[in-house]
Amino acid sequence: MAARRKSLPLARNQELWLLACAVLTLAPDVEHAPTWLAAVAGMALAWRATIWWRRAALPPRWILSFLVVAGSAGVFLTYRQFFGKDPGIALLILFLVLKLLEMGRVRDGLAVVFLCYFLLLTHFLNAQGLDVAGFTLAALVAITAALASLANAGLSATANLRLSALMLAQAAPFMLVLFLLFPRVQGPLWGMPIDAYSGMSGLSDTMSPGSISNLSLSGEIAFRAKFEGELPPKHMLYWRGPVLGFYDGSTWRAGPRQAKVSLPDTAPGPAFRYSVTLEPHNKPWLFVLEMPGSLPPGAILSHEYQVLSKTPVRSRIRYELKSYPELVQGIDEAAASIDSHLRLPANNPRTRALAGQWRRESGDGEAVVHRMLDHIRQERFFYTLTPPLLGENSIDQFLFETRRGFCEHFASAFVFAMRAAGVPARVVTGYQGGERNPVDGYLIVRQSDAHAWAEVWLEGRGWLRIDPTAAVAPNRIEAGLASAVPVGEPLPFIVRADLSWLRQMRFRWEAVTNTWNQWVLGYDPQRQREVLSRLGLREPDWKAMTAIMAVLCGLLLLGLTAWALHKRARHDPTLGAWNRLSRKLARVGLARKDWEGPEDYARRVALARPELGHGLAAIAALYIDLRYGRLSGTEARRKLRRLVADLNIPSRR
Amino acid sequence: MPISPTDEAIRQAGRIVLGKERQIRLALVCILARGHLLIEDLPGVGKTILAHVLAKLLGLNFHRIQCTADMLPADIIGVSIYDRNSGGFQFHPGPIFAQMILVDEINRATPKSQSALLEAMEEHQVTCEGETRVLPDPFFVIATQNPYHQIGTFPLPESQLDRFLMRIEMGYPDRAAERELLAGADRRDMVASLAPCMEPGELIELQRAAREVHVSEALVAYAQAIAEHTRLSPDYETGLSPRAALALLRAARAWALIDHRDLVLPEDIQAVLPAVAGHRLHPASGAPASSSTDLAAALISEVPIP
Numbered sequence: 001m002a003a004r005r006k007s008l009p010l011a012r013n014q015e016l017w018l019l020a021c022a023v024l025t026l027a028p029d030v031e032h033a034p035t036w037l038a039a040v041a042g043m044a045l046a047w048r049a050t051i052w053w054r055r056a057a058l059p060p061r062w063i064l065s066f067l068v069v070a071g072s073a074g075v076f077l078t079y080r081q082f083f084g085k086d087p088g089i090a091l092l093i094l095f096l097v098l099k100l101l102e103m104g105r106v107r108d109g110l111a112v113v114f115l116c117y118f119l120l121l122t123h124f125l126n127a128q129g130l131d132v133a134g135f136t137l138a139a140l141v142a143i144t145a146a147l148a149s150l151a152n153a154g155l156s157a158t159a160n161l162r163l164s165a166l167m168l169a170q171a172a173p174f175m176l177v178l179f180l181l182f183p184r185v186q187g188p189l190w191g192m193p194i195d196a197y198s199g200m201s202g203l204s205d206t207m208s209p210g211s212i213s214n215l216s217l218s219g220e221i222a223f224r225a226k227f228e229g230e231l232p233p234k235h236m237l238y239w240r241g242p243v244l245g246f247y248d249g250s251t252w253r254a255g256p257r258q259a260k261v262s263l264p265d266t267a268p269g270p271a272f273r274y275s276v277t278l279e280p281h282n283k284p285w286l287f288v289l290e291m292p293g294s295l296p297p298g299a300i301l302s303h304e305y306q307v308l309s310k311t312p313v314r315s316r317i318r319y320e321l322k323s324y325p326e327l328v329q330g331i332d333e334a335a336a337s338i339d340s341h342l343r344l345p346a347n348n349p350r351t352r353a354l355a356g357q358w359r360r361e362s363g364d365g366e367a368v369v370h371r372m373l374d375h376i377r378q379e380r381f382f383y384t385l386t387p388p389l390l391g392e393n394s395i396d397q398f399l400f401e402t403r404r405g406f407c408e409h410f411a412s413a414f415v416f417a418m419r420a421a422g423v424p425a426r427v428v429t430g431y432q433g434g435e436r437n438p439v440d441g442y443l444i445v446r447q448s449d450a451h452a453w454a455e456v457w458l459e460g461r462g463w464l465r466i467d468p469t470a471a472v473a474p475n476r477i478e479a480g481l482a483s484a485v486p487v488g489e490p491l492p493f494i495v496r497a498d499l500s501w502l503r504q505m506r507f508r509w510e511a512v513t514n515t516w517n518q519w520v521l522g523y524d525p526q527r528q529r530e531v532l533s534r535l536g537l538r539e540p541d542w543k544a545m546t547a548i549m550a551v552l553c554g555l556l557l558l559g560l561t562a563w564a565l566h567k568r569a570r571h572d573p574t575l576g577a578w579n580r581l582s583r584k585l586a587r588v589g590l591a592r593k594d595w596e597g598p599e600d601y602a603r604r605v606a607l608a609r610p611e612l613g614h615g616l617a618a619i620a621a622l623y624i625d626l627r628y629g630r631l632s633g634t635e636a637r638r639k640l641r642r643l644v645a646d647l648n649i650p651s652r653r
Numbered sequence: 654m655p656i657s658p659t660d661e662a663i664r665q666a667g668r669i670v671l672g673k674e675r676q677i678r679l680a681l682v683c684i685l686a687r688g689h690l691l692i693e694d695l696p697g698v699g700k701t702i703l704a705h706v707l708a709k710l711l712g713l714n715f716h717r718i719q720c721t722a723d724m725l726p727a728d729i730i731g732v733s734i735y736d737r738n739s740g741g742f743q744f745h746p747g748p749i750f751a752q753m754i755l756v757d758e759i760n761r762a763t764p765k766s767q768s769a770l771l772e773a774m775e776e777h778q779v780t781c782e783g784e785t786r787v788l789p790d791p792f793f794v795i796a797t798q799n800p801y802h803q804i805g806t807f808p809l810p811e812s813q814l815d816r817f818l819m820r821i822e823m824g825y826p827d828r829a830a831e832r833e834l835l836a837g838a839d840r841r842d843m844v845a846s847l848a849p850c851m852e853p854g855e856l857i858e859l860q861r862a863a864r865e866v867h868v869s870e871a872l873v874a875y876a877q878a879i880a881e882h883t884r885l886s887p888d889y890e891t892g893l894s895p896r897a898a899l900a901l902l903r904a905a906r907a908w909a910l911i912d913h914r915d916l917v918l919p920e921d922i923q924a925v926l927p928a929v930a931g932h933r934l935h936p937a938s939g940a941p942a943s944s945s946t947d948l949a950a951a952l953i954s955e956v957p958i959p
Contacts, residue, residue, distance in 0.1 A: 154887060627871050
């Protein structure tokens with residue numbers, strides 16, 4: 001029977017199922033596959049659909065052979081090899097569409113189904129987001145439904161989908177056990193080519209006019225933070241990034257890194273504990289709330305109080321920290337370091353002159369700082385995302401002519417002026433603020449929150465944070481970018497404040513995405529240990545986990561089997577007793593065939609084992625009365641059970 | 654214990670139609686289930702004798718209609734002729750007015766005559782010149798057709814086939830039976846000497862009893878599972894209709910009755926399934942060709958008893 005079915009030609013509805021599956025599976029590849037391959041695949045699918053529509057014959061073998069050779073050559077010419085992720089996927093796509101063109105029998109249909117399953121998995125090599133997972137799940141249901149239709153062409157589409165959903169639902173507990181307990185390895189299982197990270201955006205270690213305002217046009221998420229307890233007030237939300245101490249006249253740069261390992265034992269003021277989930281940005285710095293009071297494992301602290309990872313951040317990472325906003329550092333700064341924070345190139349004469357004048361008039365460093373801030377407040381400065389272009393003496397031009405700028409203009413001019421007045425100063429870049437998602441309580445910090453501010457060093461007081469932007473646009477600090485820039489500026493759509501329903505939807509979506517990132521994609525060895533220890537399993541090694549996994553899977557399998565058996569015998573205890581009889585007799589090779597009626601069975605057994613004939617006739621008679629006659633009642637059922645139990649089957653031979 | 658009339662009928666018929674106990678039983682079951690029987694086979698394998706014997710044993714009056722291409726519906730139903738003496742039209746009933754009718758070579762009749770006959774079978778009445786006349790009760794039709802000579806015939810369409818509760822094949826007798834047949838007395842004489850083994854009202858009583866044989870829920874589930882399987886499996890062109898499933902239960906009840914049981918077993922369904930479902934099933938176009946009777950027999954082994 002099975003052999004006969006295997007060679008059956010495909011029914012039309014089966015072909016349609018398979019075609020639909022192939023289209024669904026290949027759809028996301030349009031984005032990643034080479035253009036020529038996408039075109040070839042599209043044409044092959046259209047060709048196969050036409051064959052289906054017109055009930056035409058499949059193309060002859062030689063055409064397919066030619067296409068295999070030509071397509072493989074194309075893949076080789078594109079990638080110069082057959083090994084690796086992309087050529088592998090390209091070959092799979094090619095073979096799937098060609099298999100469709102020779103798909104005439106159920107056997108070919110099975111090959112198509114398994115190719116689809118495999119190809120579906122490869123989508124995760126390109127992206128692992130919630131949308132990809134949702135799509136994959138939908139495609140999985142469809143492919144399994146196609147498999148169901150291959151087993152039985154007569155089922156309706158709904159019946160196929162229902163069967164598929166049921167099968168996948170039964171597999172779900174196993175998936176959960178494997179997900180939770182399968183020993184994890186750090187990082188992705190497959191190596192990623194280096195150029196995969198080129199598209200990542202984020203702060204760099206240089207700053208020139210326009211660099212941060214450009215970044216502010218992006219609504220992408222830079223990182224998320226979850227605080228234990230209350231959020232700090234907005235004006236404390238300074239996320240420290242690269243510290244830039246060198247100026248060449250147009251660009252600020254970071255100095256050479258020197259590690260500093262010591263952290264303060266105690267610090268004044270409130271402390272905040274929080275965790276940060278940092279999106280990959282291909283740079284080593286980790287953003288921390290000023291000032292860090294602890295370090296994530298494996299991170300180092302630079303002498304400028306910047307927290308650095310040992311390798312560039314190329315996958316989403318999560319770290320836990322403690323910060324003291326009122327901690328002051330650098331009171332005992334070395335003389336050489338202070339010197340280096342006074343160095344300036346020889347341009348911008350008007351700024352120098354003004355700063356020199358302030359210094360002479362007030363004498364004190366702190367007074368100079370206040371003069372400068374007053375200057376920014378009182379003169380007509382504008383905070384804008386679209387400042388005019390600046391020339392060679394950019395700071396002079398900004399301070400005395402255009403007076404329109406973004407945070408980097410203000411920070412840069414402020415630090416320049418301080419140095420010119422003999423006050424050690426430096427630019428600090430990072431993020432300021434963030435938006436609390438009311439759905440899950442995470443603070444979301446976007447690229448549009450990128451910011452630059454200044455630090456000045458005062459004798460006996462150490463490095464102090466001065467934000468000149470706060471002087472010109474206090475709203476930027478208190479309420480965010482959207483309320484600080486004039487109406488009509490090209491803000492990213494996502495941070496605009498006027499579409500509240502859109503914001504609500506976005507909050508919800510981002511909360512879901514975050515949960516997915518935290519618990520599914522971010523389920524690394526550490527998370528696994530956390531979860532398992534919460535379940536009462538302390539410090540499990542991979543052997544223990546494998547053992548537990550095997551035991552749980554076994555138990556699940558037992559449970560599912562019991563459920564299936566129970567479902568079969570649920571309606572009728574009489575049938576249960578009858579099936580027990582069959583199992584009992586199966587030991588002597590006399591199991592009931594499932595299409596065999598009770599009288600026929602009793603007769604067959606009596607013929608094979610005459611000594612059982614009498615007992616079996618009684619059982620069959622009672623069973624017939626109970627199941628097919630009008631007899632009912634627990635008494636009779638109990639009797640049947642007893643008769644079955646008491647039936648003694650002597651094993652002979 | 655007195656011998657039951659059905660056992661006696663089967664025994665008596667078995668003495669004349671040799672080696673065909675199964676067919677005799679099925680024909681009897683068909684009568685008890687108030688169905689009609691289609692026998693498909695070559696000429697000379699005992700179709701006519703079987704019909705004669707059954708009519709005689711059950712005490713039914715018997716007519717025979719030999720179908721030809723030039724036969725008109727009136728030749729079956731009857732015709733009104735003007736009677737000079739009474740001054741009005743007088744209805745002369747056709748051969749259909751009998752309790753048992755043998756319709757020989759039904760596929761030689763024109764579709765028009767076929768449909769007149771089959772309508773009478775279904776309705777148990779005929780309408781002639783605006784007047785409805787009730788056919789006798791019990792009313793039982795055995796139609797025969799020769800499946801091998803199709804030239805000049807009008808094969809019964811599927812809807813007409815469905816009017817027959819069962820279709821059986823006679824088949825050649827086995828060696829021993831044939832030898833006994835050749836050596837024995839003339840069958841016609843034997844039929845003539847048969848005495849009915851039941852009283853006139855007894856057959857109607859048995860038909861009523863057959864309707865009352867108990868069918869449990871489990872058995873209904875089995876019949877349904879069989880019908881469902883034919884609808885879902887790719888081996889069949891079309892599945893069994895609900896009417897076919899009902900016919901299956903009706904025939905199984907009668908089979909249980911002649912087996913002296915007041916409840917139906919899965920075995921009863923299996924016994925009548927090839928006869929009841931054989932002419933209602935067709936192998937799917939892609940599947941290897943097999944006779945529809947074989948198909949029905951294979952069906953049994955594919956459906957587990959629930």
